Amino acid sequence: MMHTPKAARRLILIAAIAAAGIFATACSSDSDEDAEATAAPVEATATLAAPAAPAIEIADIRARATPGLENENSAAYAVITNRGTEKDRLVSGSVDASVAGRVELHTTVKEGEMMRMVQVDGWDIEPGASLELMPGGNHVMILELAEQFVVGDTFTLTLVFEQAGEIEVEVPVMEIATSGMATPGAMN
Ligand SMILES: [Cu+2]
Structure with a gap:
């Protein structure tokens, strides 16, 4: 049974929040969780082929x-x-x-x-x-x-x-x- 050490899990969470912050718009009032959820689609749709x-x-x-x-x-x-x-x-x-x-x-x-x-x-x-x-x-x-x-x-x-x-x-x-x-x- 594998357990992620607590410190490592915290690091992963910090990394996720940081990644979300990069893509969240400055005008957004979303919480970090919402920003994280919407960050990926913004990147993905930008590459939609015309x-x-x-x-x-x-x-x-x-x-x-x-x-x-x-x-x-x-x-x-x-x-x-x-x-x-x-x-x-x-x-x-x-x-x-x-x-x-x-x-x-x-x-x-x-x-x-x-x-x-x-x-x-x-x-x-x-x-x-x-x-x-x-x-x-x-x-x-x-x-x-x-x-x-x-x-x-x-x-x-x-x-x-x-x-x-x-x-x-x-x-x-x-x-x-x-x-x-x-x-x-x-x-x-
Ligand atoms: Cu006008």
Whole structure:
């Protein structure tokens, strides 16, 4: 009969918690046990193979830090390039409930002197073309944050494409200036 010595078992537990900590998002309020349980799938789904033809490349992804209150909004930006041979389309996004309430695709329109954000149902990305999501333009809006977005945090964002399917990306939170128009803090 084999028994793991108590000290060894404690070491194994510490190692498991450390491993979980690496993958747990900084925004998550999960317990260590929950974080450990969700850590593996995050890694596993990141390697899910997309259909052969389309190849979506996501570069320069980042999200804006928020001043501190709960239920605030943030936005994510990126350069998304279609390396495939067929047209693709970004149709939606999502985050875990521990990060934020919902995710919308927004564009920015000018109405007279005012800039206003409008929800859209997606953007086509032609083969070889890039979709640039940036402050003051098209962006992925992250609404009803569960916690403040602090510089240095990361969270998992799932982007859904018509052809490539779901792609999970780790998004770093950064200090990003707003477009400086309309209501400060509300524009993205
Ligand atoms: Cu927006």
